[in-house]
């Protein structure tokens with residue numbers, strides 16, 4: 291299994307988990323590098339700023355996957371999904387973690403430090419690292435619909451609706 295380049299980021303509300311998860315990832319045999327886009331313990335950026343920085347690394351191909359943490363894992367995922375080509379999900383259970391990769395090819399996982407215990411968060415990230423998306427799976431065609439929609443020219447997204 292190929293080793294992955296990971297980017298991690300959080301706001302101040304997710305800082306403690308981000309640090310712990312980054313340490314786990316740095317010692318994982320499935321990881322080749324971990325880039326931390328902040329924040330540090332003093333904060334200094336809010337969740338959209340961190341999400342954009344991390345997601346842009348993924349979109350640019352500088353990282354294979356990203357782990358984001360805020361209080362709920364919600365806002366930081368919403369922000370990351372605004373970066374073209376990025377699929378970020380909030381997931382706090384093993385089934386969602388599995389589907390996030392195998393069905394949704396999500397490159398970014400967002401967790402809520404206020405939602406789950408640290409032990410579960412660590413285990414979910416560990417599991418998430420073991421899955422790889424199969425480009426030949428039936429999920430690929432559905433994901434292509436999302437990518438096609440995202441890549442329509444500005445102003446054309448409202449032109450076509452499902453029949």
Ligand SMILES: O=C(CO)[C@H](O)COP(=O)(O)O
Nearest residue numbers: 303360361362363364365366
């Ligand atoms: O959880 C967050 C965003 O979804 C973030 O950590 C805190 O955001 P806030 O509730 O808007 O302060």
